[in-house]
Amino acid sequence: MKTKTISFYSFDKTDNLSLSQTLDCGQCFRWHIDENSKWHGIIGKNAITLYIDGENLIALGAENEKQIFDYFDFNLNYKKLKNELSLYPPLKSALNYAEGIRILRQDFFETLITFILSQNNNIPRIKGLVEALCSNFGEPIGDGIFAFPSCEKLSQLTVEDLSIIKCGFRARYIIDAANKVNHGIVNYELLSSLPLEKAEEHLMKIVGVGKKVADCTLLFGCHRLDAFPVDVWIKRALHNFFPNGLDQKLSPIGGIAQQFLFHYIRTSPETENIRLEEKRLRQEEKQLKKEKKAKS
DNA sequence: CGCCAGGTTGTCG
DNA sequence: CGACAACATGGC
Numbered sequence: 184m185k186t187k188t189i190s191f192y193s194f195d196k197t198d199n200l201s202l203s204q205t206l207d208c209g210q211c212f213r214w215h216i217d218e219n220s221k222w223h224g225i226i227g228k229n230a231i232t233l234y235i236d237g238e239n240l241i242a243l244g245a246e247n248e249k250q251i252f253d254y255f256d257f258n259l260n261y262k263k264l265k266n267e268l269s270l271y272p273p274l275k276s277a278l279n280y281a282e283g284i285r286i287l288r289q290d291f292f293e294t295l296i297t298f299i300l301s302q303n304n305n306i307p308r309i310k311g312l313v314e315a316l317c318s319n320f321g322e323p324i325g326d327g328i329f330a331f332p333s334c335e336k337l338s339q340l341t342v343e344d345l346s347i348i349k350c351g352f353r354a355r356y357i358i359d360a361a362n363k364v365n366h367g368i369v370n371y372e373l374l375s376s377l378p379l380e381k382a383e384e385h386l387m388k389i390v391g392v393g394k395k396v397a398d399c400t401l402l403f404g405c406h407r408l409d410a411f412p413v414d415v416w417i418k419r420a421l422h423n424f425f426p427n428g429l430d431q432k433l434s435p436i437g438g439i440a441q442q443f444l445f446h447y448i449r450t451s452p453e454t455e456n457i458r459l460e461e462k463r464l465r466q467e468e469k470q471l472k473k474e475k476k477a478k479s
Numbered sequence: 480c481g482c483c484a485g486g487t488t489g490t491c492g
Numbered sequence: 493c494g495a496c497a498a499c500a501t502g503g504c
Contacts, residue, residue, distance in 0.1 A: 209485060302486040307503060309485080351500025356487085393487050414485040445485075465483095 201283020273424035277447035294404025337361035356391025
């Protein structure tokens with residue numbers, strides 16, 4: 184008979200944690216919801232089930248309470264922070280749409296590899312690639328579930344070994360990342376302490392890691408809330424809401440603003456028109472290029 | 480079938 | 493420096 188740890192966390196209701204919004208907003212890729220609205224995922228070597236019961240977050244299978252407390256960063260008061268963000272109308276709308284997002288404190292190496300896999304990929308496929316990586320090279324932790332592979336393990340692999348997960352041109356990037364982390368050429372302590380720009384440069388020593396992946400790794404894997412990843416969606420959000428960029432005052436928590444904006448622009452019914460308009464713009468660009476090509 | 484995806488690299492002009 | 497195709501694969 185297997186025993187399970189059950190942890191209770193009473194959280195400030197004003198923070199309004201939403202598991203759906205937090206676990207399915209594109210910051211993590213190993214959680215899924217079941218028919219009873221319970222979330223299943225993996226933190227470290229623990230397969231965990233999460234659900235909210237009243238004012239409590241219940242975690243089955245956790246290592247201890249601290250693991251969950253740290254993962255959700257309950258030490259950080261989101262109420263104050265959201266008040267600051269809501270001074271800006273688009274952010275206020277984003278919060279009104281989904282204010283239950285929290286930036287998780289995920290494992291550094293796992294985040295790095297996951298966001299290398301994310302490049303030029305859609306979210307469903309990213310999830311598939313991460314699972315393939317884990318089931319092929321991760322340590323089994325029971326019930327057919329696998330932990331995320333360690334950097335030691337991945338650094339022993341060749342690009343050919345990785346071909347089984349079909350991650351395409353990203354394979355050599357992963358091998359390089361694993362090697363550099365394993366040898367301490369890229370290291371977490373530095374990433375946590377360096378000024379943002381230096382930390383980005385440090386990560387970009389890895390082949391296949393540019394500014395966007397570096398910033399995602401810093402924000403989601405090093406808890407650098409000042410990191411502001413700019414992807415296609417954030418470009419669209421900035422274009423439509425903040426053509427002159429975000430207020431410098433928000434820089435220290437830019438990453439959190441970023442995540443609310445990302446979720447809002449990508450999924451809110453309110454931004455449907457923007458998505459359609461951006462799509463139209465893209466088609467137009469494409470048409471122009473075609474005509475240009477036809478001329479030459 | 481064609482478009483696109485939480486980009487980065489290498490190579491032109 | 494800035495634009496831009498190529499990259500490997502599959503979801504929709």
